[in-house]
Amino acid sequence: MLWRPGARENEAFSGKRAPGLPTRPDSAISAARNAGIFRPGERTAMAKVEIYSTMFCPYCARARALLQRKGIAFTEIDLLEEPRRRDEMIRRAGGRPTVPQIFIDGEHIGGCDDMVALDRAGQLDPKLGLGQ
Secondary structure: OOOOOOOOOHHHHOOOOOOOOOHHHHHHHHHHHHOOOOOOOEEEEOEEEEEEEEOOOOOHHHHHHHHHHHOOOOEEEEEOOOOHHHHHHHHHOOOOOOOOEEEEOEEEOOOHHHHHHHHHHOOOHHHHOOOO
């Protein structure tokens, strides 16, 4: 039930709705998606993001902050907690041993500077599944 300013409690929870409002809030979102209407920052499909990092790395913190600002969920693999996964990271990153190493839907993006460059060029949001 959508809340309306000034609605009395018994009306707000009675299941009644104002004429013209969708039955469920998400039905309006679905209708907009089906019509091809997207707003900036709206997700079109959730990308799988993985970051190999360490707790004390400032570039890792910057990469995390950028993704958090965009509202993107990500899997963080802390190499201090799981040191045996460093070889996996190096193999997946084409031999790059530094952190962070960032992957979006299995594609190696690179480090923090590479991700920031993609963002500035307007190429990061489409990879993350954010509307344009």
